[in-house]
Amino acid sequence: MAPPTLWSRYKLRLRRKRLLWRGFRSRHKLTPVQNHTRQIAPADILLFATVRNEALRLPYFLQHYRALGVRHFLIVDNGSDDGTLDLLKAASDVSVWQTDAPYKSARFGMDWLTWLLMRYGHGHWTVTVDADELLIYPQWETRDLTVLTTQLTSEGHRSLGTLMLDLYPKGSPDSQRYHAGEDPLPILPWFDGHGYWCERRGQHQSVSVLGGVRARMFFQRAPEFAPVLSKVPLVKWHRSYVYFSSTHVALPQLLNAHHDLDGRERLTGVLLHTKFLPGTGARARTEKARGQQYTRGSAHDAYYDALAEAPDLWVPESIKFTGWRQLVDMGLMFRGPW
Amino acid sequence: MSVGVVMLVHTAFGRAEQVVRHWSAAGCPVVIHVDKNVSRKAFGAFRQSLANVPDVSFSKRYRCEWGTWGIVAATQTASEQMLASFPDVRHVYLASGSCLPLRPVQELVDYLADRPKTDFIESATTADVPWTVGGLDAERFTLRFPFSWKRQRVLFDCYVALQRRLRVNRRVPGGLLPHMGSQWWCLTRQTLSAILQDPARAEYDRYFRRVWIPDESYFQTLVRQYAIKIESRSLTLSKFDFQGKPHIFYDDHLQLLRRSDCFVARKIWPHAHRLYDAFLTDPSGAMKKSEPNPGKIDRIFAKAVQRRTRGRAGLYMQSRFPREDWENEVTAAPYSMFQGFAELFENFEPWLAKATGARVHGHLFAPEQAYFAEDQTVMNGALSNSATLRDYNPHGFLTSLIWNTRGERQCFQFGPRDNQAINWRIATDPNAQISVISGAWAVPLFRSNANFLDLRKAAAQLQRTESEHLDVLRSTWIKARVRIWTMADFIEAPMEPLQTILDEIGPTAQHRLSEVPRMVDLNGFGQFLQNLKNQGMHPYLMGDFPVEQGDAVVDRDRPRKPYLVR
DSSP states (O other), rough: OOOOOOOHHHHHHHHHHHHHHHHGGGGGGEEEEOOOOGOOTOOOOOEEEEEOOOOTTTHHHHHHHHTEEEEEEEEEEEOOOOOHHHHTTTTTEEEEEOOOOOOGGGTTTHHHHHHIIIIIITTSSSEOOTTEEEETTTTTSSSSSHHHHHHHTTTTTEEEEEEEOOBBOOOOOSSSSSOTTSOTTTOOOOOEOOEEEEEEEGGGEEEEESSSSSHHHOSSOOOGSSOOOEEEEEEEEOTTEEEEETTTTTEEEGGGOOHHHHHHOOEEEEEEOOSSTTTTTHHHHHHHTTTOOOSSHHHHHHHHHHHOOOOOOOOOOOEEOOOHOOOOOHHHOOOOTT | OEEEEEEEOOOOOHHHHHHHHHHHHHTTEEEEETTTTTTTHHHHHHHHOOOOOOTTTOOOOOOOOTSSTTTHHHHHHHHHHHHHHHHOOOOEEETTTEEEOOSSSHHHHHHHHHHEEEEEEEEEGGOOOOOOSSSSSSSHSSSOOOSOOTHHHHHHHHHHHHHHTTOOOOOOOOGOOOEEESSSOOOEHHHHHHHTTTTTHHHHHHHHHHSGGGGGGHHHHHHHHHHSEOOSOOOOOBBBOOOSSSBBBBGGGGHHHHHHOOOOEEEEETTHHHHHHHHHOOOOOOOOOOOOOHHHHHHHHHHHHHHHHOTTTTSSSSSSSOEEEEEOOOSSOOEEEEEEEHHHHHHHHHHHHHHHOOOEEETTSSSBOOOOOOOOOOEEETTOOHHHHHHHHHHHHHHHHHHHTTTTTEEEEOOOOOTTTTTTHHHOTTEEEEEEEEEETHHHHHSSSOOOOHHHHHHHHHHHHHHHHHHHHHSSOOOOEEEEEEEHHHHHHHHHHHHHHHHHHHHSSSOOSSSOBBBBTTTTTTHHHHHHTTTTTTOOOTOOOOOHHHHTTTTTOSSOOOOOEE
């Protein structure tokens, strides 16, 4: 990978400024519903998310991140009609903004979060995730995010790289039973341990991981459209930072430098992706009807059509999730010096 | 009481208070030094919180910055205060606020009472230990370090560079031989007072004031002057990571720390409630006489350092993505690639699987799909057999296959029909064992039922591809173990090369081949090649085949050594 030229760095800087400006402008779209941000103390770890109709996942989501030491949740509700808003309003450590503006033209919600991050995230360690992403990392059961962020700071890092791991059930996702508040892992214990590949993205000095079960099922013929699985959900935020293309890439580039070019290992985490809970099919259908989903050509259309069928993703070679040590052994997660 | 504790504190006062009370409850006097950087308010509150604890005093405060003299000055003053105010103390134990006693204090007291003349201090000459991180070892003692490494890094580095250029070489006073070791020691009154009351102390102090990280060398060097019996180890368990920073112990280290039998550990995470609860409140009745045994902890942390500094070979992921040719090894485990064998033998794959116990795949890089062993469509952990996915990133396909099947040897077939994009990667991989029978691609053509013109075209194409591959395998950059035979050489005596390959694959292979694979019927193959020649397409990679196959076997004097590169 060639070192970035002055010109390419300048272009990235312009892009970052443009995105910051977009985020700043988008603040008018957000209506505060419940603002408890006065409670935020200087060293608190904050979580930012955009949600739409996530009443099924949110109870466990909040529980998971509270246990990890997140002190305040800053959530944008994008026109939910399934009681998500009431659920959020019931919690005292959640601040909620509402918007009915189109998701897609707000860079899939990232513009809204850019504003909230700029306004409230500066100087904090921040977690930016979707409602179907549960962050884990080595020793997460016993060491909360305070410990993790102390470790990252002592190593001189401002961000944690993660791999998004798609979990799936045996049988069609829609034939499972899941009740809000339950741990989703017993229902979604399977994952692909294999079939991930890395690509250097010279433009952002980052290494992207692609592949996984969705590549195996839906993108066999078009691997270049396979979902990107690397994300940067945990960042010691600065008001001049911005997320580019969901949380896959953050700017400036130093936030994406999780790879070690000399072959050493750095601490990373995994986002357990609970996309394939019951309701997958219906969700894919409504999303398609709204036309607000991420698309890049016909390969994606075929993907959403296939998702609407809620197909069985399980094969005999699937691997059952047993815990973080397994992911470390398999090389999907890294302990680094921990 | 015979043991006194000197404690250096700069943060987490709640925990420090807990530990002070613990020492004090066991009857040990404590002298506390609080860093001068701590605000007056916080210091006052801390002092107040310990007001009702007997035999606890505070010493004069110094500014302690990592790597500077302040820490030594603080230790000296606090030690002097300890020796002066508590004449019964025989051993002085130097601890920090984040140290945690793991065993009942009485056990430590008994242990030291049994060794009244022994000083426990890690002390080694710089030449003998590779501990130092950052490249400054002997130079710590021969250069001057007036600048802070943390706050004035540029000045620090420039001044080091300047002194190197000027060949600065400080003289060590009084013929001292510099020693280094852990900052945390336990010294006898005799030794400690000898160091502190040395007539030349002013000179020593002046020298060490400009030494880099004097807290790891001041006492460690001077103790060699006076000690009667030195045990060169620290009674405080502390581990360091690859950057030379101390590892922190968390709640999940509880069992590990229990089994270590060490007296004191640092550094403890201030919020590790389970650790503090377990070790400070648990009376743990049965007194043990065991020696500290940090071996297991040592191994676990050595592994952590190795992970961080070397990584696992053959693993490519977000956090580990070495530059091409910078990796230790391309793949995670040895594997074998066979070219031409499956064409020449009818049952080569099942035979090889039986003879070696390895997992034998077909043509993994075939144009239609990846042919996994036993016709699987998906491999362990769901690696798809789709050719598109594979060809999108053939290198990743191979490394991830080898990585995910660690522990089971992988063999696969290859040939000029297959995707050639990985030829260089495999050829430069020390884990690869490559065996080639050149020209064997002609056998399926010979046995096929296609029009001769098409055969001729295919043969020309395959020969060109294989020839290019052989050029790669014969280049000077090869790191794989490569063997190449022409087909004519190979069929003369197939058993010898096969035996060599199997022996190399490893101990799973039987000693002698009991069963041999069946060779395809080559009657008329010579004529087939001649027909190609007659059409103007000269097949040369298979060696010399006479027109009549029967005659070829007669010539037994020709050398049959396999062609071995490297």
